[in-house]
Amino acid sequence: MVIAELQRKTIEQLNPWVMGKELELGIERKNYLTKIDKVVKQRQQILFLLGSRRVGKTMIILQYIDLLLRRGVKATKILFLSLDNTNLSELDLYTLLADQKYQYVFLDEVHRFPKWAHILKSLYDIPGYKTEIIASGSSSKEILDNGAYLTGRSTQIKVSPLTYFEYGQFVLDKTKVDDYLYYGGYPEYVLTKVPGYLNELLRDIIEKDIVRLHPVRNSQILLDVCQMIAKQLGHPGSPNKMSKVLGIDSKTVVNYIEYLREVQLIAPVYQYAQTLNERLYAPKKYYFQDLGMRNSFVGFADMGALVENAVYLKLIHDYGEGNVMYLSRGREGEIDFVVKTVQDKIMLVEAKYIDLRESVMNKLSKLMWKNDYFDQVVRRVVVTNGVDEVVEKGGVKIELIALEKFLCRDGLGNVVT
Incomplete structure (x- = not known):
């Protein structure tokens, strides 16, 4: 296959291990490496790592690549592509991967590449295709919306902000619970604590992952919905009441809450009920997927609600959101x-x-x-x-x-x- 010079140089830069260069790996998130390893060893499905922006998906991929190299996998058998890189937008991805030159292929931000789902399906359906494909995406909506193409061909691992235990590893165990409650778990923010970091991240999420995909006329209303949820953590939310406060119709509030859930800013908790109807129609409670992000809206206030949110995050880590x-x-x-x-x-x-x-x-x-x-x-x-x-x-x-x-x-x- 002939690759344009700019594409070749970009791929070379993205794969420094081929030239014998060391990787910048950050702090190992062993829990995710173990999960990835379990799926890869089964050699059955394409694996997707899903999570919000800057939650650490790319670093986890690089850490897994390093693990493969240490196990003796040849550097030339591993390919990493960042598919939101404009230099690769015209890359013939199917042809590059169809000849199975690579044993492991990692596709970062896969949803940004044209017809990515069709390409992955076509590769998976090649008789005897053995290349392991691990993809990541910050837009769970785009990946899940294309799920029909990959039914029975893929599985997912959700990447979340740091747990309290991971937070301690990132700050060398010099941590107190209050620090975790204040800063939350976005890895880069935990390490740098740069003022305004979370506000900038929030703008990126709203503009690139929500407004780009949905008919949002006024992004400020999205922020207002977030702020209302932050103020009433742990209390069943009513779209009707929120709509009256915000001066918009309740259907718009419901849609905006769903958009915020899709990008993993917030998560709903359903009423425990004996019947499905009761569960679905009862008011939901909402919590933030990251404590620092919640604090960016209302400050480090209402410790009772903040602790309740922290308890929720621990429970879904151990038992899963649906439980x-x-x-x-x-x-x-x-x-x-x-x-x-x-x-x-x-x-x-x-x-x-x-x-x-x-x-x-x-x-x-x-x-x-x-x-x-x-x-x-x-x-x-x-x-x-x-x-x-x-x-x-x-x-x-x-x-x-x-x-x-x-x-x-x-x-x-x-x-x-």
Whole structure:
């Protein structure tokens, strides 16, 4: 295949390991390397790494390339292409990859390349095609909208901002919970703490990942919706009420919330319910996917809500977004999180950022002590500000766990190492 000189030079620059040059790898995110390795070793599907801008997808890819090189894979058998690079916009990608010259191909920002889904499908369908393809994208909408072309041919790994444990690795373990709650988990921001970084990132996300794809007339309204969500973290949101405050129709609010979800700025939490209709039509609660981004809207305020958001992020990391819900029963109260664990067993979790045992107990929802709504409750957990003990009443045990201790444990209660 003949490659234009500009394309050849660009590819050479993107693949420095071929020339024996070392990679700039940053701090290893081992959890994702393990996940990628598991999928790649199965040798069955195209792998997509999905996540918001600057969440670390490209660095994770480079870290995995370094892992392959250390395992003895020849440098010339690994190809990395940044497909949002304008120098590669006319590249004949199918022909380049069809002859299986490469053992591993990494396609960064794949959704920015023309007809990318058709190309990947055609490659996958070549009889005996063995090249491992790992692609990344900051627009989950564009990738998922093209999912029909890749049905049965692809799988996904979501890349999220740093967990509390990862945050500690990035700042050499010299961390306090308050720092994590303040800065959040965007890797570059955690390392540099440059003022205005998150505001610039937010503008990029809105202009390049939302306005480019959706009929948004006024991007300021998107920011206003974000700010309202930031102010009412942990409370069921009503598009109708938001629309009255913002002076727009409720359908527009619903659409804008969906756009913000698509780019992984926010995430919905559904009501725990016995029927699908009740679950879908009950009001949703919303949380931010990054704590620092939330703070960029309302400042480092309302620690109770901020801690609740941190607890949510920990729970979805351990159990997955679809398994984390909430329960509200009017006068009987509300449980912050109802979590489906292994074999559909239930864990109840409340966030009460209080440092006195008596105050924690007084704030607990009555529902935390009941068994009426759940068949198999295996744990009841209350995340506190330093209170650590187990309390019992009427045969029901509740674990009071300090926030830092909670964030440092995995879904089974083991200390993360």
